[in-house]
Amino acid sequence: MWNYSETVKDHFFNPRNAKALEDANAVGDVGSISCGDALRLTLKVNEQTEVIEDAGFQTFGCGSAIASSSALTELIIGKTVTEAEQLSNQQIVDYLGGLPAEKMHCSVMGQEALEAAIANYRGIELVDDDHEEGKLICRCFAVDEGKIFRAVQKHGLSTIEDVINYTKAGGACTSCHEKIEMVIDEVVAGKGPQSATAGEDSARVQPISSLPPTNPLMQKVLEILSNLRPYLQADGGDVSLVKASENLIVVSLSGACTGCMMTDMTLGWLQEQFSEALGFAIPVVNHIPEPVAESA
Amino acid sequence: MKKNIYLDNNATTKVDSMAVEAMMPLFTKQFGNPSSIHSFGDQVGAKLKVARRQVADLVGALHDSEIIFTSCATESTTTAIYSALKVNKDKKEIITTTVEHPATLDVCEQLEREGYIIHRLKVNKKGQLDLKKYAGVLSENTALVTVMWANNETGTLFPIEDMALMASEKGVLFHTDAVQAVGKIPLDIQDTEIDMLSFSGHKLHAPKGIGALYVRRGVRYRPLLRGGHQERGRRAGTENSAAIVAFGVAAEQAELHLDTLSGKVKALRDKLEQGILSQVGHTFVTGDPDNRVANTANIAFEYVEGEAILMLLNQFGIAASSGSACTSGSLEPSHVMQAMQIPFTAAHGTIRFSLSRYTTEKDIDYVISVVPEIIDKLRSFSPYWKDGKPLDIEAFEPAA
Numbered sequence: 001m002w003n004y005s006e007t008v009k010d011h012f013f014n015p016r017n018a019k020a021l022e023d024a025n026a027v028g029d030v031g032s033i034s035c036g037d038a039l040r041l042t043l044k045v046n047e048q049t050e051v052i053e054d055a056g057f058q059t060f061g062c063g064s065a066i067a068s069s070s071a072l073t074e075l076i077i078g079k080t081v082t083e084a085e086q087l088s089n090q091q092i093v094d095y096l097g098g099l100p101a102e103k104m105h106c107s108v109m110g111q112e113a114l115e116a117a118i119a120n121y122r123g124i125e126l127v128d129d130d131h132e133e134g135k136l137i138c139r140c141f142a143v144d145e146g147k148i149f150r151a152v153q154k155h156g157l158s159t160i161e162d163v164i165n166y167t168k169a170g171g172a173c174t175s176c177h178e179k180i181e182m183v184i185d186e187v188v189a190g191k192g193p194q195s196a197t198a199g200e201d202s203a204r205v206q207p208i209s210s211l212p213p214t215n216p217l218m219q220k221v222l223e224i225l226s227n228l229r230p231y232l233q234a235d236g237g238d239v240s241l242v243k244a245s246e247n248l249i250v251v252s253l254s255g256a257c258t259g260c261m262m263t264d265m266t267l268g269w270l271q272e273q274f275s276e277a278l279g280f281a282i283p284v285v286n287h288i289p290e291p292v293a294e295s296a
Numbered sequence: 297m298k299k300n301i302y303l304d305n306n307a308t309t310k311v312d313s314m315a316v317e318a319m320m321p322l323f324t325k326q327f328g329n330p331s332s333i334h335s336f337g338d339q340v341g342a343k344l345k346v347a348r349r350q351v352a353d354l355v356g357a358l359h360d361s362e363i364i365f366t367s368c369a370t371e372s373t374t375t376a377i378y379s380a381l382k383v384n385k386d387k388k389e390i391i392t393t394t395v396e397h398p399a400t401l402d403v404c405e406q407l408e409r410e411g412y413i414i415h416r417l418k419v420n421k422k423g424q425l426d427l428k429k430y431a432g433v434l435s436e437n438t439a440l441v442t443v444m445w446a447n448n449e450t451g452t453l454f455p456i457e458d459m460a461l462m463a464s465e466k467g468v469l470f471h472t473d474a475v476q477a478v479g480k481i482p483l484d485i486q487d488t489e490i491d492m493l494s495f496s497g498h499k500l501h502a503p504k505g506i507g508a509l510y511v512r513r514g515v516r517y518r519p520l521l522r523g524g525h526q527e528r529g530r531r532a533g534t535e536n537s538a539a540i541v542a543f544g545v546a547a548e549q550a551e552l553h554l555d556t557l558s559g560k561v562k563a564l565r566d567k568l569e570q571g572i573l574s575q576v577g578h579t580f581v582t583g584d585p586d587n588r589v590a591n592t593a594n595i596a597f598e599y600v601e602g603e604a605i606l607m608l609l610n611q612f613g614i615a616a617s618s619g620s621a622c623t624s625g626s627l628e629p630s631h632v633m634q635a636m637q638i639p640f641t642a643a644h645g646t647i648r649f650s651l652s653r654y655t656t657e658k659d660i661d662y663v664i665s666v667v668p669e670i671i672d673k674l675r676s677f678s679p680y681w682k683d684g685k686p687l688d689i690e691a692f693e694p695a696a
Contacts, residue, residue: 012604012607013607013608013611015677018676018677019677020682029679033599033640033641033644033680034640034643036601036628036629036643036644037601038679038680039679040679057677058677058678058679059677059678059679060599060600060601060678060679060680061601061604062601062602062603062604063603063604063607065601065604066604066677136628182409265637265640268637
């Protein structure tokens with residue numbers, strides 16, 4: 001098992017400030033249950049002095065996620081909002097006496113929850129840019145295949161070192177180096193990201209022309225989709241049709257239907273529903289928008 | 297005092313004391329190489345012959361020569377897959393499932409990159425296969441079917457005898473990874489159409505570092521390791537004689553204790569499950585409860601994360617394991633849980649308790665007594681839990 005420091009163990013077994021503040025005036029939510037960890041940070045900020053007088057965390061996650069949340073609250077209580085804003089995830093790591101490389105993301109989650117809570121206090125809305133594409137390659141820094149593929153392609157990277165410098169992927173435990181080499185080889189060979197999900201893969205390699213809106217099959221597909229949408233909307237997601245042919249339906253998922261395991265699960269469900277309603281098996285894949293300009 | 301309760305027997309087991317005793321002289325006095333012509337070698341050779349028979353009996357193999365000793369079941373499985381491909385050079389398809397052990401999955405993934413077509417049969421929410429889909433992909437192009445007998449995470453059993461029969465009717469080779477089945481269910485391989493079967497010593501109270509591959513007499517075979525006449529040229533390399541002798545004794549004991557598994561161990565497993573499920577809400581058993589090995593209970597706890605549960609169990613001196621992402625350093629729950637489409641509220645909170653014939657009722661009573669407080673504690677500061685019940689999850693998940 002993990003070689004957690006004594007401080008990590010202490011904060012896990014005896015978490016500090018594990019509570020929801022009833023009189024909070026700042027709330028920060030990050031993560032989700034489907035991604036495996038989630039943190040809700042509640043702060044009581046003195047509006048005159050801007051001092052964080054109390055902080056509470058509620059965390060769903062592993063030992064180090066709970067310890068990082070606990071450490072976070074200890075680090076920020078008594079600081080002003082401006083001081084707390086300077087807190088980095090590394091300070092959480094240092095406070096805990098270190099974290100295993102594969103668990104660094106737990107400290108990042110703490111820092112992000114703080115950022116979200118401060119934004120909430122100031123009335124600023126943060127844009128959620130959490131997205132995932134394809135298989136997770138680097139588990140230490142949570143870098144997926146799509147991101148590595150694009151970095152290799154865009155910057156003409158050819159070695160593991162390059163990939164580490166540009167994306168961080170492979171920079172810690174090194175167990176993903178073989179997989180990174182495979183991504184580099186794919187780019188050199190001019191292929192698309194290999195796995196993504198099987199569905200996404202076929203969407204890339206088999207461009208299909210959509211049936212005209214007047215086609216009876218197309219009308220049937222649209223009708224089925226409009227019957228299915230309320231179920232997804234009830235769960236905070238949505239789906240729209242991109243194109244359809246006799247042997248493939250391409251949809252675009254949004255909201256709570258995407259991210260982590262949810263994309264695959266939703267697609268599997270849609271595929272079942274479509275195949276059942278149409279009376280024959282038809283793959284349903286998710287449309288991947290062209291990557292927009294990378295932010296630095 | 298901290299307890300010492302080991303409920304992780306699907307990971308590895310305690311070595312049977314009779315097996316330990318049997319292997320010790322092979323380190324001290326009978327250390328000869330069985331290939332040698334002198335009496336140092338001879339006496340070891342005689343012991344290996346006994347052990348091979350004991351291991352053959354456990355799976356019901358008719359001929360001693362059908363058992364090839366390997367270093368582990370991963371080696372056995374790799375050998376079986378590559379052998380099948382080498383004897384079927386014109387066939388480029390393999391049938392397997394989405395819930396195999398990585399020993400199978402990773403080899404298949406590599407073969408896929410090399411141009412093979414891999415058919416991965418899916419499972420339903422109870423972890424069961426659809427044999428109609430299996431029949432649909434079996435063809436004259438299939439080089440090998442390789443399917444696990446019992447799942448390591450849930451204990452769910454696949455209908456291996458039926459699947460092997462279907463393969464044999466099409467003239468297709470059939471291999472099963474039986475690591476989690478051998479020593480837990482009675483096997484009589486002679487009555488089946490299984491061509492190759494992999495298993496391991498350390499899952500049945502033998503030491504680590506010893507495995508076996510059963511290859512039915514008459515099945516075409518190519519070795520993975522060449523360079524020696526050991527194992528009749530089927531697996532080169534000096535025999536791990538001490539471990540083989542221990543494996544033999546452990547195999548004999550495992551066979552004698554099959555009734556203990558289906559009797560005492562099953563009763564304890566069921567008691568554990570009922571004890572936990574009746575006290576802790578929002579929990580359920582994963583896999584196929586009516587069709588699984590007797591020692592495994594895989595319980596999903598909603599709204600809590602597996603590693604955190606394991607750490608708290610460990611504080612109480614209880615060892616179990618989890619399909620949770622965080623215990624393995626991955627960010628995704630185990631491929632088995634994902635394949636079964638387990639609800640996302642529980643996908644990260646599955647705990648596997650795997651018992652053995654050494655598990656006592658006292659152990660189980662203690663586990664039942666501490667699990668509720670562990671889950672209560674974690675749920676008390678879970679953002680998805682309030683006043684003893686789950687919150688509306690959508691309030692937290694990213695909005696549309």
